[in-house]
Amino acid sequence: xxxxxxxxxxxxxxxxxxxxxxxxxxxxxxxxxxxxxxxxxxxxxxxxxxxxxxxxxxxxxxxxxxxxxxxxxxxxxxxxxxxxxxxxxxxxxxxxxxxxxxxxxxxxxxxxxxxxxxxxxxxxxxxxxxxxxxxxxxxxxxxxxxxxxxxxxxxxxxxxxxxxxxxxxxxxxxxxxxxxxxxxxxxxxxxxxxxxxxxxxxxxxxxxxxxxxxxxxxxxxxxxxxxxxxxxxxxxxxxxxxxxxxxxxxxxxxxxxxxxxxxxxxxxxxxxxxxxxxxxxxxxxxxxxxxxxxxxxxxxxxxxxxxxxxxxxxxxxxxxxxxxxxxxxxxxxxxxxxxxxxxxxxxxxxxxxxxxxxxxxxxxxxxxxxxxxxxxxxxxxxxxxxxxxxxxxxxxxx
Amino acid sequence: xxxxxxxxxxxxxxxxxxxxxxxxxxxxxxxxxxxxxxxxxxxxxxxxxxxxxxxxxxxxxxxxxxxxxxxxxxxxxxxxxxxxxxxxxxxxxxxxxxxxxxxxxxxxxxxxxxxxxxxxxxxxxxxxxxxxxxxxx
Numbered sequence: 001x002x003x004x005x006x007x008x009x010x011x012x013x014x015x016x017x018x019x020x021x022x023x024x025x026x027x028x029x030x031x032x033x034x035x036x037x038x039x040x041x042x043x044x045x046x047x048x049x050x051x052x053x054x055x056x057x058x059x060x061x062x063x064x065x066x067x068x069x070x071x072x073x074x075x076x077x078x079x080x081x082x083x084x085x086x087x088x089x090x091x092x093x094x095x096x097x098x099x100x101x102x103x104x105x106x107x108x109x110x111x112x113x114x115x116x117x118x119x120x121x122x123x124x125x126x127x128x129x130x131x132x133x134x135x136x137x138x139x140x141x142x143x144x145x146x147x148x149x150x151x152x153x154x155x156x157x158x159x160x161x162x163x164x165x166x167x168x169x170x171x172x173x174x175x176x177x178x179x180x181x182x183x184x185x186x187x188x189x190x191x192x193x194x195x196x197x198x199x200x201x202x203x204x205x206x207x208x209x210x211x212x213x214x215x216x217x218x219x220x221x222x223x224x225x226x227x228x229x230x231x232x233x234x235x236x237x238x239x240x241x242x243x244x245x246x247x248x249x250x251x252x253x254x255x256x257x258x259x260x261x262x263x264x265x266x267x268x269x270x271x272x273x274x275x276x277x278x279x280x281x282x283x284x285x286x287x288x289x290x291x292x293x294x295x296x297x298x299x300x301x302x303x304x305x306x307x308x309x310x311x312x313x314x315x316x317x318x319x320x321x322x323x324x325x326x327x328x329x330x331x332x333x334x335x336x337x338x339x340x341x342x343x344x345x346x347x348x349x350x351x352x353x354x355x356x357x358x359x360x361x362x363x364x365x366x367x368x369x370x371x372x373x374x375x376x377x378x379x380x381x382x383x384x385x386x387x388x389x390x391x392x393x394x395x396x397x398x
Numbered sequence: 399x400x401x402x403x404x405x406x407x408x409x410x411x412x413x414x415x416x417x418x419x420x421x422x423x424x425x426x427x428x429x430x431x432x433x434x435x436x437x438x439x440x441x442x443x444x445x446x447x448x449x450x451x452x453x454x455x456x457x458x459x460x461x462x463x464x465x466x467x468x469x470x471x472x473x474x475x476x477x478x479x480x481x482x483x484x485x486x487x488x489x490x491x492x493x494x495x496x497x498x499x500x501x502x503x504x505x506x507x508x509x510x511x512x513x514x515x516x517x518x519x520x521x522x523x524x525x526x527x528x529x530x531x532x533x534x535x
Contacts, residue, residue, distance in 0.1 A: 042442030042450075049448040059448060079445025144407040145439050148527055149499045151485045152473040159467035160487055167465075167510045212468035212482075212505075260487060260497040261439070265465055 020107035023099070025055025035124040041077050043119040048078065057113060064105060064114030066098035072257055072386060074117065081255040081263075083272055084111035085386070094118075109280065110250070142258055152211055155219055155297065157259035157383035159211035162299040164265040166213060168314065173213055175317030176298040177204035180217050180340050182326035183295060187337025189327065189367035194221050195341045217340075218298040225345035227354045234398070245357045248283070248374070248393045251276025254386035262384060266314075270307035270378065270387035277376075278309070281391035285309045288391075289372040290359045291331055292352035294380035295338040304378050305333075308389065332369045335359060349379035353390065360394050373397050403476035406521050413440050415454050420526040423518045426454040427492050438494035459516025460533065461490040468505040484508035488530055503532045 027050030029036055029043060038046055052058055064084030067074045071087045084105045090097050095116055102114040121128075151157065165171045181201055187193035199217065207216040237244035253269035253276075256262045278284055285308055293304035302316035310331060311319040325333040336342045336355040343351060356375035358364050374397055377390040409417040419426045428437045430444035431451040443450055465487040472478040484505045489495050500508045501517060513533035518526035 038442070040442075045441075045443040045448055046450075049443075052448075077441060077445065078448070140408065140410075141439055143405075144409065144413065146497045147474075148404045148407050149485050149497055149529075150404070150469055150473045150477045150480070150483060151467070151497060152469055152471065156467050156469060156473070156485055160465040160485070163467055163510065164465040209468075209470045211470070212466075214467075258439070258497070260495055265487070 017103050017107050021103035025051040025053070025057065027051040027054055029119075036121055039121040039124060039128070040119070041074075043121065044074065044117045045078065047119065048115055048117050051115065051117075061113045062115050064102060064111035066095070066102060066114060066116035068094040068098075068118060072254055072382070075254060076257045076261055081253055081269060081272070082111070083251065083253045083276060084114055085252060085254055086116075110252070110276070146258055146260065151259075154383050155214055156211045158297040158299050159214045160259055161262075161265045161303070161384060162213050162297075165299065165302070165314075165316075168266055169317065171302070171314075171317035173205060173215075174201050175321050176213070176218055176302065177201040177215070178320050178323065179295070179298040179301050179325065180204050182320070182323055182329070183301075183334050183338040183340045185326040186332075186335045186367055187341035189365075190337045190342060193337035193342045194223050195337070199341075214297055214299070220296045220339035220344040220348070221341070223343045223345055225343040225348075225351065227350035229350070229353055229357070243361055244395060245360045245392050246394070246398045247390060248397060249277035249279070249281030249391035250389065251278075251280065252386070252388040254381070256385050257382060259383045266303070268303050268307050268380070268384045268387050270304055270380070270389065273387040273389040274308035274378065277389035277391045281374075281393070283374060283391065283397075287374050288376050289332070290335060290356060290369050290375040291325075291333045292335070292356045292375060292377045293333055294348060294352060294378060295334055295340050296344070296348070296380060298340070300380055300384070301333065301338075303384065304380070307387070308376065308378060327367070335364065335367050335369060347381075349377075349381070349388075352377040352379060353392075356390070356392050360392060401479045404519075404521075404527065405474050405476070406523070406525075407527070409525075412442060416440060417525050419454075420518065420521075420528065421524050423526055425457040425459040425516050425528055427457040427490065427494065429453050429455045436490070436492040436494045438490075438496055457490060457492060457516075459490070459528070461488045461514055461530075463487070463500070463508065463510050463512045463514060464489045464495060466500075466508050466510060468508075486514075486530065488514055498528065498530050500530050500532065507532060 027047045065071045065082045066086040068089045071085045086101050098116045181199050184199035204217040251273040253272035295301040305316045306313050324330045339348045356377045359372045373394045375392045379388045416426050428440045432449040433446040468482045470482045484500045514530040515533045517529050517531040
């Protein structure tokens with residue numbers, strides 16, 4: 001064992017963050033008794049309010065959140081819709097890491113005003129009834145207000161959104177089914193896909209109803225699966241084995257954890273994440289050669305088409321209807337066979353990135369989209385809660 | 399007694415008034431005095447203004463179905479006898495949206511836009527779970 005570590009120079013000194021962000025409001029809550037009256041999320045909200053007041057800002061100004069446990073729970077509780085989110089937990093140093101990440105995000109133009117907060121009351125918790133224990137776990141509000149009613153998770157939540165989309169825009173079960181059919185057509189070209197036999201609209205409509213209006217074949221698979229990526233600087237990337245796939249744009253937005261808290265059941269936070277990512281990339285949906293849009297359910301993919309701007313709000317059904325999403329179509333979507341037919345181990349977003357990279361490298365064989373230069377990987381988390389969009393491109397697009 | 403058994407909701411110090419009122423089959427809605435607006439789910443602070451001046455107000459429990467799904471398999475074992483059953487998002491007239499179920503109605507009668515009124519399903523500890531029934535036309 002070495003006695004001490006040698007001082008190490010940073011591998012790459014980049015001053016792009018220097019002076020790019022500033023702390024403008026702070027607050028804390030402490031007491032000489034060692035105990036506070038507030039606890040849990042009420043305490044977090046109180047110091048957020050005080051820090052915003054210190055800065056002369058309001059909740060409306062906040063577009064980024066950091067929390068060491070759940071930035072999504074924080075945002076839902078505060079009723080805000082952040083474009084930057086960070087739940088990194090490195091123990092006691094989490095908040096310095098949050099500032100670092102937030103500064104990078106601000107420097108990169110991902111967001112403008114980030115709030116980070118922490119509250120814990122271990123001393124007063126000792127004499128607090130267990131039922132009122134300080135911090136609700138993310139599941140607790142759901143246990144109290146949603147789970148008793150028998151909504152199947154997650155598919156019931158997506159079914160509610162689908163019902164609303166059908167009601168508002170006349171979207172049909174056949175149109176949703178076409179998404180499953182087009183996606184399966186891609187899967188027939190992927191020898192590693194879970195399902196590779198062609199599907200018809202009738203197959204989807206004849207499959208058992210799960211959560212009306214979603215049939216079993218409107219729903220993603222349950223499979224094993226694993227994926228990984230490696231990201232490095234553009235300079236380094238050019239020295240490596242494979243053609244670089246550049247991150248041209250990125251955007252994120254979330255607004256709820258429980259489906260009852262979704263502001264609009266037919267519009268996801270993808271309208272924000274997509275617009276942000278395209279603006280950063282300097283391109284438009286019409287420039288996209290391959291769309292990898294998280295298809296947990298057919299309705300999920302349909303909402304992405306609208307919210308990312310491939311078609312107008314409400315027109316996702318007719319847009320998908322003509323089969324343009326399948327092989328040979330004008331907008332190849334989910335070319336690996338998607339969560340509907342390729343794989344879905346639970347958090348499928350990784351596979352969107354993997355397939356997008358393979359398409360842009362031209363490695364996809366029978367399912368390769370000719371001349372693919374720009375791909376979008378659009379991840380969807382929880383129940384249409386958090387959308388994150390990556391616009392990826394080849395050397396030619398950089 | 400009923401032929402089904404639901405997961406029963408936990409409550410917290412904050413939500414105790416809500417659940418206590420259900421013992422008398424009364425629906426309470428949390429209200430922010432600063433924003434003059436209803437808040438759901440109940441919180442210690444208003445998500446609109448971060449204010450702490452919140453109070454509980456009685457609600458007539460009337461609203462409109464905003465979205466609906468019919469579950470063809472039970473989400474919990476105790477609901478198996480109810481399948482197929484409707485789960486809805488209800489917009490209460492106070493301007494809040496909550497998840498619930500519609501009872502005493504065939505699932506195909508539970509459609510978006512239908513008016514509903516709160517009903518009560520007994521829980522094992524004397525509280526009641528707020529559910530909804532189709533309003534009389």
